[in-house]
Amino acid sequence: MAAGVAAWLPFARAAAIGWMPVANCPMPLAPADKNKRQDELIVLNVSGRRFQTWRTTLERYPDTLLGSTEKEFFFNEDTKEYFFDRDPEVFRCVLNFYRTGKLHYPRYECISAYDDELAFYGILPEIIGDCCYEEYKDRKRENAERLMDDNDSENNQESMPSLSFRQTMWRAFENPHTSTLALVFYYVTGFFIAVSVITNVVETVPCGTVPGSKELPCGERYSVAFFCLDTACVMIFTVEYLLRLFAAPSRYRFIRSVMSIIDVVAIMPYYIGLVMTNNEDVSGAFVTLRVFRVFRIFKFSRHSQGLRILGYTLKSCASELGFLLFSLTMAIIIFATVMFYAEKGSSASKFTSIPASFWYTIVTMTTLGYGDMVPKTIAGKIFGSICSLSGVLVIALPVPVIVSNFSRIYHQNQRADKRRAQKKARLARIRVAKTGSSNAYLHSKRNGLLNEALELTGTPEEEHMGKTTSLIESQHHHLLHCLEKTTNHEFIDEQMFEQNCMESSMQNYPSTRSPSLSSHAGLTTTCCSRRSKKTTHLPNSNLPATRLRSMQELSTIHIQGSEQPSLTTSRSSLNLKADDGLRPNCKTSQITTAIISIPTPPALTPEGESRPTPASPGPNTNIPSIASNVVKVSAL
Amino acid sequence: MGIQGMELCAMAVVVLLFIAVLKQFGILEPISMEDSSDSELELSTVRHQPEGLDELQAQTKFTKKELQSLYRGFKNECPTGLVDEDTFKLIYSQFFPQGDATTYAHFLFNAFDTDGNGAIHFEDFVVGLSILLRGTVHEKLKWAFNLYDINKDGYITKEEMLAIMKSIYDMMGRHTYPILREDAPAEHVERFFQKMDRNKDGVVTIEEFLETCQKDENIMSSMQLFENVI
Numbered sequence: 001m002a003a004g005v006a007a008w009l010p011f012a013r014a015a016a017i018g019w020m021p022v023a024n025c026p027m028p029l030a031p032a033d034k035n036k037r038q039d040e041l042i043v044l045n046v047s048g049r050r051f052q053t054w055r056t057t058l059e060r061y062p063d064t065l066l067g068s069t070e071k072e073f074f075f076n077e078d079t080k081e082y083f084f085d086r087d088p089e090v091f092r093c094v095l096n097f098y099r100t101g102k103l104h105y106p107r108y109e110c111i112s113a114y115d116d117e118l119a120f121y122g123i124l125p126e127i128i129g130d131c132c133y134e135e136y137k138d139r140k141r142e143n144a145e146r147l148m149d150d151n152d153s154e155n156n157q158e159s160m161p162s163l164s165f166r167q168t169m170w171r172a173f174e175n176p177h178t179s180t181l182a183l184v185f186y187y188v189t190g191f192f193i194a195v196s197v198i199t200n201v202v203e204t205v206p207c208g209t210v211p212g213s214k215e216l217p218c219g220e221r222y223s224v225a226f227f228c229l230d231t232a233c234v235m236i237f238t239v240e241y242l243l244r245l246f247a248a249p250s251r252y253r254f255i256r257s258v259m260s261i262i263d264v265v266a267i268m269p270y271y272i273g274l275v276m277t278n279n280e281d282v283s284g285a286f287v288t289l290r291v292f293r294v295f296r297i298f299k300f301s302r303h304s305q306g307l308r309i310l311g312y313t314l315k316s317c318a319s320e321l322g323f324l325l326f327s328l329t330m331a332i333i334i335f336a337t338v339m340f341y342a343e344k345g346s347s348a349s350k351f352t353s354i355p356a357s358f359w360y361t362i363v364t365m366t367t368l369g370y371g372d373m374v375p376k377t378i379a380g381k382i383f384g385s386i387c388s389l390s391g392v393l394v395i396a397l398p399v400p401v402i403v404s405n406f407s408r409i410y411h412q413n414q415r416a417d418k419r420r421a422q423k424k425a426r427l428a429r430i431r432v433a434k435t436g437s438s439n440a441y442l443h444s445k446r447n448g449l450l451n452e453a454l455e456l457t458g459t460p461e462e463e464h465m466g467k468t469t470s471l472i473e474s475q476h477h478h479l480l481h482c483l484e485k486t487t488n489h490e491f492i493d494e495q496m497f498e499q500n501c502m503e504s505s506m507q508n509y510p511s512t513r514s515p516s517l518s519s520h521a522g523l524t525t526t527c528c529s530r531r532s533k534k535t536t537h538l539p540n541s542n543l544p545a546t547r548l549r550s551m552q553e554l555s556t557i558h559i560q561g562s563e564q565p566s567l568t569t570s571r572s573s574l575n576l577k578a579d580d581g582l583r584p585n586c587k588t589s590q591i592t593t594a595i596i597s598i599p600t601p602p603a604l605t606p607e608g609e610s611r612p613t614p615a616s617p618g619p620n621t622n623i624p625s626i627a628s629n630v631v632k633v634s635a636l
Numbered sequence: 637m638g639i640q641g642m643e644l645c646a647m648a649v650v651v652l653l654f655i656a657v658l659k660q661f662g663i664l665e666p667i668s669m670e671d672s673s674d675s676e677l678e679l680s681t682v683r684h685q686p687e688g689l690d691e692l693q694a695q696t697k698f699t700k701k702e703l704q705s706l707y708r709g710f711k712n713e714c715p716t717g718l719v720d721e722d723t724f725k726l727i728y729s730q731f732f733p734q735g736d737a738t739t740y741a742h743f744l745f746n747a748f749d750t751d752g753n754g755a756i757h758f759e760d761f762v763v764g765l766s767i768l769l770r771g772t773v774h775e776k777l778k779w780a781f782n783l784y785d786i787n788k789d790g791y792i793t794k795e796e797m798l799a800i801m802k803s804i805y806d807m808m809g810r811h812t813y814p815i816l817r818e819d820a821p822a823e824h825v826e827r828f829f830q831k832m833d834r835n836k837d838g839v840v841t842i843e844e845f846l847e848t849c850q851k852d853e854n855i856m857s858s859m860q861l862f863e864n865v866i
Contacts, residue, residue: 008713011761012731013862014768015744017776018783019804020858021849022828027858039705054708099712342642379646386649434733479731482861487805487824489812491734497811504815 023486031474043081049088057098062470064122090117105132111139169247193299196233200293234270266296335361335387342380365391441477684717686758696766718755721745735809747783773859781845791839797825
């Protein structure tokens with residue numbers, strides 16, 4: 001429960017008087033406030049700085065250091081104050097948390113120091129308020145990444161003894177600084193990529209004339225030399241590719257990665273060319289394939305971090321670029337159409353069709369203006385000028401806007417994801433808190449009843465209630481208990497509710513069959529009606545029997561499930577008749593020694609006459625009836 | 637014809653652009669929508685200061701220290717000094733996470749807001765609490781009657797009681813044992829009326845209510861339950 005709400009608990013309890021005249025049962029006793037003392041100021045001395053606050057302020061959060069008795073360890077008898085040898089700056093935030101219920105994260109504070117302080121005072125960082133939570137998470141992530149980077153670089157320097165040969169090779173490929181051999185390999189491949197690219201370029205340069213024929217490109221003049229160079233490069237690339245393939249931890253993933261595709265595309269033309277030189281017909285296609293050799297330049301991206309970042313940026317801004325392209329296309333189509341129809345009339349017009357006008361529009365809008373196509377009519381010139389003016393606007397203006405948009409949208413996307421994740425986390429927290437408080441009530445109810453049961457049977461067990469629930473919690477539970485009494489219904493958790501629903505729907509079936517079954521059904525329908533808490537547990541014990549009847553396969557599960565509530569049946573007045581159930585029975589029952597007999601649900605199976613005695617003859621006499629019931633059910 | 641058509645269009649476009657340029661220079665004043673709606677004055681939230689400590693001590697049965705501690709809690713939650721209905725519903729709902737406490741909170745709010753101005757001040761709060769915690773059983777019963785009597789006409793009708801009962805059962809939520817039936821509140825109301833309505837005229841008056849409650853030990857004992865809350 002939130003802190004502030006705890007302050008309203010007395011009010012809620014007082015308002016519960018509104019339920020009293022409506023209730024038909026006596027209310028449970030209120031928890032006694034054992035150490036009721038007047039609210040007093042306590043002094044907290046944190047490294048010399050004195051803070052003062054009311055005791056009740058601190059007690060709002062009983063599971064933290066300051067709110068629980070843990071602070072007594074820090075009590076200084078001589079000065080009658082609590083001394084903490086910690087940072088007073090952060091303590092200010094911590095104390096404000098108690099006062100206002102919101103935990104803030106001061107920006108000037110170091111994240112790890114803050115985390116340490118929170119851990120000391122027993123406060124979970126998840127409670128940080130929305131105003132400061134994003135900042136906190138960002139700083140924490142940065143810190144974690146920094147630590148991780150440090151760890152990584154440390155790890156790289158360490159020699160890991162138990163790496164296989166394959167793993168060392170992979171590490172060498174990925175990170176050339178690991179060993180000298182890797183570095184050599186890195187430089188060799190880089191060199192050969194450069195050589196390969198340069199040869200591709202130089203091949204096409206005209207290399208002087210051979211007398212008697214026109215100028216030849218160098219590639220044809222020194223074809224043997226170039227062929228040798230090409231072969232050497234391809235050899236190196238092939239060997240590199242095969243080595244990488246061998247060393248890759250996941251070969252399938254490696255084959256699908258971009259870099260490996262580039263590698264393959266870079267060396268394929270050579271092999272295809274080797275194969276295809278025999279066939280003269282496809283030499284045209286062969287020439288085209290040589291174009292793909294230029295992809296070797298992309299292999300440099302393994303050597304350059306910057307290229308990789310650029311590629312990643314383009315990939316991430318693909319949607320913005322796509323939109324730019326789309327709007328450009330729209331403008332081009334519009335102006336091309338207009339120009340075409342404007343120039344249609346003029347003689348010898350170059351604007352022969354709309355697609356032919358595309359070229360004019362693109363050249364004009366990008367302000368290139370080659371001049372190979374010009375409008376001749378007045379309308380054409382007017383629209384042509386509008387086209388060039390709008391070209392400036394369409395292309396030149398958005399580019400810087402898009403560039404800044406890229407960075408803004410990129411960061412915003414990240415923050416949107418963060419916010420979505422935080423929202424989910426926050427909702428989950430709220431749900432957990434809600435179920436936590438209701439579960440706490442159910443849990444303490446069972447514990448409380450178990451305790452009373454144990455007490456009254458005289459078993460000298462120590463009172464095991466786990467952690468003693470705080471006063472506020474016990475008061476809240478008492479309030480919920482009063483509500484249960486008023487309405488004669490109980491709070492249960494979801495699973496039990498589902499089970500009960502399932503059974504009640506199943507009980508409708510056998511109701512018409514036989515008298516004994518109908519009496520069961522009658523019992524069970526009354527169990528669904530409003531009855532006092534005590535008597536309802538009796539039909540609860542019927543339920544295992546009905547489960548046995550109707551769903552054999554679930555019987556084991558349900559019996560175990562009913563053990564918990566069956567403990568509570570120990571308190572019910574077990575000598576109630578089933579037909580009494582219609583009247584809410586508020587007799588306070590004494591706890592009998594019936595506890596012992598509970599775990600065997602059939603023992604409590606009533607057959608119209610419900611007198612489950614704690615004695616063991618019960619089960620024996622009832623079992624044959626159950627068996628007969630089972631038989632009847634299977635006849636359904 | 638097409639040529640002249642295109643030239644006409646071109647002329648039209650040129651004229652439009654010209655007008656646009658003139659508008660930019662402010663030479664042509666078009667009819668512009670004067671957006672003169674001022675941003676709504678954000679009135680500062682209304683604050684309320686309670687009466688003095690001595691007057692409150694006279695009106696209620698709390699000691700000075702108790703009033704001080706009550707006010708500190710109240711002011712902490714509501715710095716403006718007022719609780720409006722939505723905040724009240726929110727606070728009250730936090731005590732009943734499984735069900736829906738808003739309807740009952742609404743009735744409770746009306747019971748506390750004695751002057752009916754839509755907000756609970758500290759005086760209303762503390763006067764109500766004084767009755768509930770320090771009042772005589774008679775006063776408490778009267779307060780409860782006032783809660784049930786939604787339209788404050790001095791009679792509790794079956795419809796009023798049904799509304800109250802439904803709101804109480806709403807607080808239980810869905811997951812109850814035994815399963816909450818649709819007519820459970822109505823049945824409860826029937827029993828209530830059977831008990832309370834002496835002359836069977838379909839309404840419960842304050843006298844009938846007081847008389848019946850004073851005869852019922854359960855109710856009398858449960859009224860004393862919350863004496864030591866503060």
